[in-house]
Every structure is written in structure tokens, then in C-alpha cells.
Amino acid sequence: MSKFEFILFFLIINISGVVAQATPDLFLPKHQDGVVKLIIPDVLDNREHVFGYNRLAVFVKNEANEYTSNNAIKGKHTKENDFLIFKPYYPFENGMTYVIRTKSTNSDPYSYKSFQTGKKKSVAKAKVISIYPSDNRLPENLLRFYIYFNTPMKKGEALKHIQLIDAEGKSDIHAFMEFKQELWSGDGKRLTVLFDPGRIKRGVSTNNSRGPALQQYKQYSLSISGAWQDVYGQQLSKTTNKKIEVVKAYRTKIKINEWLVKKPKANSKEDLTIHFNSIMDFALIQSMIHLKDKEKNEVLGYWEILNHEQQIKFTPEKKWRKGKYQITVDARLEDVAGNNLQNLLDHNKEDKDNTDTYQFIDFKI
């Protein structure tokens, strides 16, 4: 990169507001895992670890403005073309103020420049953001809840804090499946809570002895205790209650030919909407339904889940073209009772599965 190109590049990134820059010889890290780069015009010898520190060192800013080899941040110096690069062994931290000490040539005095990689993130107050299914009217054979939190939660104690409580205030401690490993998303913010399938499946021993956890026409509440802590040790602060009114169990496979598809007009950007005839699984909707054009290419646009997971809406990026389209539904899509396109969650052994892995809804605009 020539000096001119470099200055141009610097101007561009400066205009974009990503980097605050003092001298054009120095690149500051844009994020915590970033590096510090210094343009070195003269030839350096091979003892990188020696010249590296003298020419470019980074410190945590201190009140005494005392910067010595004793308090320099430790890391690796490397050289790439005209750049001397410093990468700390451990990433920079947002909220900390750092001081870079540089020398463009060996005869220059030291110059200092301070920077931050970003503002310190204050940990948001822990809370339940949402619970799915979002509707309050849910079938007797409901299979699972998804509970979303805004911060990662402490693991291994979920069932101590989650209860199914009936209208008399009695807690059903056997309602949910106890796993050795709780079902958390990678970021620790979504928990999947499964009802004990033994309670749901008809004719299984726990279903016979205890009955289903949810019973039609009765009311319950899913309670998430405010005493539950996130990984930072802060409590949820308030107990969250989701009211449940139990309706008839879902005892049919998902039949996509019963879905209502509202077609958009050609040459418009109108929404395409699909009304299901039951409540679908919130997580699976997001990956199991696709829209393709007649060349079998995915139509670009945005999906939105509406009406308590009973409806989805697609807004295209470009205007609809005239022609044939196809909605592709993966047969593994489940309703909230775990029934999919192929079978029921509690099917008889002799029930033959519908073996198509995909089903399609074709339409024309």
C-alpha cells in the first residue's frame, strides 16, 4: 500500500467513524480482538522482540503516566510489509483506556496516544424476555416451552426454578422431563423445557398413573422463580407467570393442504401470508419452511411469525414476478404437541409413517 493509498484508506475508515486516529502512522484496534499496527518506514533488524517493544508498546493507562517494560501489556510483535504489528496475548477489554507508545524511527522521541476499544458493556438486568408458545390457550398434549432470557443463566438448576402450578396453587413436580444435561442454546439464553413425554403419551405407565400434566378445560400457570440467577450472579428480580388455559389435545398430523395461503399480487411487494390450522413450534418454523421460485431458487425476503405462531408472513425484497412458486415444508416441522408432517408424537406402532421428507404447496401469481 502506498502512502497515498494508506491516507485515503485512513480517511475512509475515519469518515465511517470506526476508528479514531491521531497520527496516520498508527492503526488502532477496532474491537477487543484487534491488533495495533504501526507504519515503520526504516529497515528493522531481525530481533523483533527487542525492537518491537521499543518501537511499539501498549499499556493500561495509569495515573502516574509511568510506562515501563514492567507494566507493558504482554503480546507478540510481528512485521508485515511496512507494518509493525502488536497483538496482545489476551484481548483488549472494552471500557479500559490504553496508551500506545510509539517511535516511528529509532531516533524519534516517544509519542503517546490513548484509545479504547469500546464502551464497557454494563450487564443488563436479568429477565425473562419471552416464552413460547406465546398463546395462553394451549393443547392438553403440549410438548415443550422455550424460555428466552436476556442474559445467560446459571445452568443445572432450571427445574428448581420452573414450576407448573394448577388453579389451586399446587405445583406438579413431575410435569417436566429431568435431564442430566439441560437443553440450553449455545449462548445460554434459551432453555427448552420438555413435558415428561410419559405423561403425554396415552397408555404409557406415567400417563396412566399420574395422568397428563395438563388437563383440558383446566387452568395452570408456568412459574419462573425470581430467585434464579444468571451466570453473573444477578437474580431475575421478579417471578414470571405465564397463564395457561388448556384446550383439546392435537391428535392429527400437520396437514399442509389445510393451511390458508394468501397470495400477493404480481409486480407488488405485498406480503405472502400462511395461516396454519394449529400452533406451530416456534423454533422449528424458523428453519423448516422455505419459499422457492420456479427455478427452485430461494426467494429473498423476510419471514415474520405472527398470531401466536399460527401464522407467518413473508415480505419479499424485490417485487413479485409473475409465475409459479413453491412453499417447501420440511416433514420434521412440528406443532406444539410434537406432531409432524409424517406422524403423531404418540402414534400406534402399526401406524405407517408418511415417508416424504418434504411436502409442497404450489401456487401461481
Added chain:
Amino acid sequence: MNLKKLLFLSALTFTTFLVNAQEMKTLGALEFSPEGILFAGDKISGAIHAFDLSAEKKSIDKFEINAYNVDAQVAATLGTSVGNVKINDMAVHPKSGEVYLSVTRGHAIDALPVLIKVNATNQLQIIDLASVKRTSQTLSKLPDGSQNFIIRGTMAPATIKEIEKSKLPMRTLSIMDIEYHKGEVFVAGITNENFCSALRRMPYPFNGTESVSNIEMFHIAHDEYETRAPIRSFLIENIDGKDQMVAAYTCSPLVLIPLDELKNGAKVKARTLGDMGNGQPLDMVSFSMKGNNMIFVTSNSRTPRVIPVGGLNKAKVYTENDFKRGGKTDMDTLPVGPMGRPVMFTGSALHIALLNPMEFATIRRDPETGSMDLETVSIFFPNKLNNVMAEMDFPQYAEEHKNDKKK
């Protein structure tokens, strides 16, 4: 949260050591073998990691280590603030004589493991963990992290700090101390059982196997047989003609456990030789003073003790029959047995190791300022003169005694 950072780090570890499937998540208790293999306890991933640092050589023949405000120095080299670093343990390299620190940078899921060397010239160096050859032994039967301690009933309402203590997962006690002895690694800690106080032994080089024994002992101060609270620190010494563990518990019994009884699945009864007095032991260091083998024991709430190993030979074993029923304290009964002498110390000990045959390296809190310093003290005078202002500090005294040595 910084998931990217964690992924990056684990990716780094994995690409360098595809053979080493065991993740490294934290570095706690440290122990060197005489060859320079550094063993480190990882309570989070549930493993003992062995780092090959055997190539290290002595650079300076004789040196002291004095790194004042060592926590601030560690924070500065890691680009963070003092509140964001915790020094977990300290060990001295048997060849170079330099000091290694296991450190945690950051908290909770943002925490990163760090290994730092304070070298012979008192400079801090970060060990690039990805470039050191590592093997690991996974530990079985560890507490899964779901069960915490309780708030113990006391006469007063629980303080904020007592409540914080009760929130610790039991897993935090899974690896308390590590010792290397004749080709084996011994680990004190707890398992996921009810009878959970445990000693593990595993061959090194690791071969994927470990043997786990459960340890019971008579606790003089509590007047009961205990099976849960783990050994806090231990050493292996030759006592009564065989290799035995000398182990210290909280509040503070000292027990013997013969190594030949540590078999997989065994329930071992330790021999209680005495009690050092109430409080919680931190470290035990073996050293030699005037030709006698001694043990230096530090505590988080009392002055250190020097125990002659010779006094543990043919020592009386205490049982419940030796005492009236009921708890015992410093105020009435303790210490009991051949527990040596309490000695002065250069502040409140946090970590200690033998730097060379004549000196200890210690991380301690300064008695006056509370600063955390890494300091070297003599085994004969484990204190520093800056802590005491005495007759001998007066100029007139020096004047009067200037000819003393000549006489």
C-alpha cells in the same frame, strides 16, 4: 458475554493439539515434577493438565523474587484492571527456580486461564499456552456444578459474604491440591458422592486411568468423623518407614494416609495425629532446616506453623476416645499433638513455595497497607525488617554496637 473470544481461544488450542481433546478452561492448583512438568488443576473442564516446561534452565544462579503489587502488575500485563484478575496458585520451577502463577482473567463465562512466570529478574512473562506441549487427564465422578453449599446456622444473621459463600457450587472444591511423587500425580478434592472427600492418583505420563479413594478422618475440634470436607493441602513424606500423605484439613486436623492404602474404590481411614488450631490451612511446604525435615503450614486465619517431620514418626493417633464429648477450640484444647511451633510471618499468607533451600517465595498481604506482594523471605526469619521497628533501628544503637562484630 464474549462468545467469539472463547471460541477463538478454544480453536487455537484445538488446532495446535488435535490429539488433546480435553479443553482447558481454568488453571488452579499448581505442582511441578522434578523434571519440570507443570501440573495444573482445571475445576471447570474437570481435568489435570500437564505442561512440558522441562527445557527451562537456570539463567541466574542466585536471585530473590520481589514483585510488589503483584496483582496490579499481573493486571497491567494482561491489559486489564486489578479487580479482573485472580491469582489462584504459585509454584517454583525446579530447574530455573523461577516462579509460576496460575491466574484467571475476567469473571464467570468471560474468564480466561493465564499462566505467568515471574523470572529471575522479577519481570512478568505470559506463557503462550498454545505453544506449550500439553497432555491432560480427565477426572471422573466430579460434582456437576448444580449443587451449591448452604447457609450455615450461626447465632447472628448471615452476612452478605456468608451468603455469597453459600452460593458457591460444590464443584469449586473438586481440586484442592496436587502433588507429584515417583511417577504419579496425587489430587485432593471431592467427588459427586455423599462420602465425597477424595484422593485421586494417576500415573504420569497420563494413560487415561485414575484411581479414586474416599477419605474419612476423626476431626478433633468438631468431635466427629468426617467424610465430606476435603483435604486443603498435603505433602508426601516418609513416616514410620513408608511413603505417607501428611494432610491438613480446615479447622485444622493434621492426618496421615499411607499411599499403599489408596486403591480405587477404597474407603480409607486417615490417622489423626493432632490439630493445629482453628482456621483454614492454605499451603504446606516441605523444607530442611539444620538437617531436619520440616513442614511449613500457612493458614488464612492464623500465623504459619513449622512442624518437624521427625515428630510425626510413631506419633499417637487420636480418636474420639481421647476426648470428652463436644467441640474443641483454641480457647480450651487446641493445638493437640506434635504440631510444632507457630512462627512469625511477613504478613497474611496467600501462597507459599520453596524458592531455594534457604528461602520461601510467598504472595502475601502487607500487614500495613494490605498490598498484595510477591516476596522472598528466609526460612530462618520468615519476615522482613520493614514490618518491625525495634531497638536495633535506632542510629544510637548502631553507634553503640558498631564494634560488636570485631570483638
